[in-house]
Amino acid sequence: MSARVLLHVGTPKTGTSHLQDVLFRNRDRLRHHGLLYPADRFDAHFLAALDLMALPWGGLQAEAIGRWDALAEQVRRHPGTSIISHEILATASRSQVGRAMQSLAPDDGTEVHLVLSVRDLVRQIPAEWQENVKHRSTITYEEFLAQLRDPERKGRIATWFWGVQEIPDILDRWGHELPPENIHLVTVPPPGGAPDLLWKRFSSVFGLDGLDLELEAERANPSLGVPETALVRRINKAVNPVLDPPDYRPLVRELLAHQTLSRRTRTPRLALPPDLHEWARDLGQRWSDEVRRRGYDVVGDLADLEPGPPPEHWADPDSPRESQVSGAAVEAIRALLVENARMRAEEERLRHELHEARVALDRSFLRPSYRVREKVLRGVRRTAVGRGLHRVYRLARGRSSRSA
Amino acid sequence: MTGPARAAAWVAHLREGGTTPWAEWTGTVDGPTPPVLPGAQQLELLRRVNQRAAVPDALVERVLAASAAGRGRPDLELVGARPASDFGPPPVDPADLPAEELLRVAALLLAEDLAAEGDPDERHDRPDDLGRLLGDAARRMKRSGRGPWLRPWRTKYKLVGDPWRADALRRDLIARGRPPGGRGALVLVVADDLATMLGDLWTDRCFSTGVAVPAWGPWLDALAGSRRIARGADPALVAATWSERVGRERVRIVLDETQLPAVLGVPRLTPRPAVSAEAAELARLVAKALGLRVTPDVGRRILRERLLPRLVGHPGHPGAPLAVPPEHHRWIHRRSVRMRDAVRAGDYPVLGEVDGLVSRPRALAASGETLSGEAADERVLALAVDLLLAPTGAQDRTGPQEAGT
Structure with missing residues (x-):
């Protein structure tokens, strides 16, 4: 029986990739201290979440079969504290939440704590559009924003966005059976604060204070600027019919977006259009008031959910400066050429290795x-x-x- | 408190086989009400299933506990069941939900049923031993009456081209003791007019798991936009590839399947299973959910050996065949003419008339199911409900209950 389960269910773009990377790389050290982060690969909890929520994800679903039950079994067997973390869990339905809770803590006195890391909507909205673009979407920013503002929330974009971002609703679904003191909200500090402040908050809520952990992250989910995101959207339009998801992920998302275009930090940053600031601010305020009313444990400050002022110069990603887009495109071509050269060299090396193996094989088969x-x-x-x-x-x- | 009490009473009514819509329901329960109710999608699906037949208790509970597979609207609250909330998606009248939302739940349940039955090919679970070897040989002998090794002069073949038809022919031939392959095999490129081949290609993918397949309309839109035709629907390309590999004299483009038995030396061949548009669409939705439960090879076998016979054996089958929406007629016709010209230019031997590759505008405009609109979704949902009820639906069709109004 597990004594305690810390269940981190979101939200996306709140430093979750960094947290999960640190937990995965330090899982042996954590175990030494009685903390279980049950993962055989860095995306183990992502696959388990896909399995729990019956969510297809670009061909990855076959790797997810049976992952949730396996994860839950490890948690149940561990006598100490276990940590589960993935941001897409935020969108789980009530029945999926019920199944998750039943499998992790089947009425045996296990103490479940829910952790939700949250950031102000003004930063979350453009970040979520960018995530869509990095997952093959070709939707314009304008259309994305229009779908989010549809009160019916019928479209898939709106359904997903509010499913993983609307804090009171996520906590209704995940936390309706938990006492408020077992629900912890970790707020992401506003830009310009101490760089390790968010980690300190995660560390305190997950009970990692005082442990000697390697904090240098290998995996992160870096952001793109306006022309870079516009370029990836155009690339999606061109390659979606010809590039399958298993190729898209390493080539476009990883090589182009994360490893190449995210390094261009001098271009304009994605932001919410100034005329939508008030709407987002009001919404965020209502969420903060509700959280305060329900009496959850806030790690950080609910004032972090109040956005900063709108930017003086807003760059529209649907009409980017073409010179900036072409600069990004040249960078992308350079990266692809370098990668192509590396693969050619690798192909040549393998060809040589194969030739040598064939020669050796022929030699051994020469006996009459x-x-x-x-x-x-x-x-x-x-x-x-x-x-x-x-x-x-x-x-x-x-x-x-x-x-x- | 009337809202929660009314909702709890409606759920109880549906559990007992009721069919009264939520908007017309006025009954309530006394005492405490459950804090969480099933979603509007699950409740409306149960009402639809109740309308069709008496539902076993186990299925009732499964419907109420299910969540829809894949991305889409979350489980929704009933309008009027609880005090209005500022958060979460707006509550709905379940009767207003599109059939597509109910289908997401039904497809997940059907996928669970199919996955629970396991891999239809049990031989994959058995060790590769002498018993299996002899068993396989005996089975083949029994099916065919003769073993292939008794006919060394048989025509060896390889089936390529239209994957849906090639797969059906291959299965039939294997069942007759004529597995494909062998030295000097004749390469048979199965083909038809382009629109039919595109329909077959999409149907073939609907009966596969592993990669999510878009709906028929968006799938065609993407194809039209990319100006590319997948290999399975391009016999000219397939024939050219195989000609390079084995020589043109060993390649045949098959446009008239009635000539195949003579070529292969078999008395007859069973025609490919006719699958209606609704059946293919339901298979696509089930495959999406099944892909989360079994590996792609097992999923393909389950869909073709378990789901397909049930769809084909359904009393309402075959429904209307798949049809190309009018906006795609022009490019498909033009492309099919180019394809015919390419086959002619390649001078490949053809079984049948090479003009059979052309999709004529008149034939394209003939009636069929384009799978667009709410009415089409409703037909697919009706089929899904029948399949959910399949074990008991045919036996017990006592009248649904109207109450509480």
């Missing part, structure tokens, strides 16, 4: 008796009867009939 036996075998295996006899022969010799 081998050639005769091989010729006879080839002849026998031409017919179904021969193939059957050959399998019987191999079985009789005590070998598997399947070649290794």
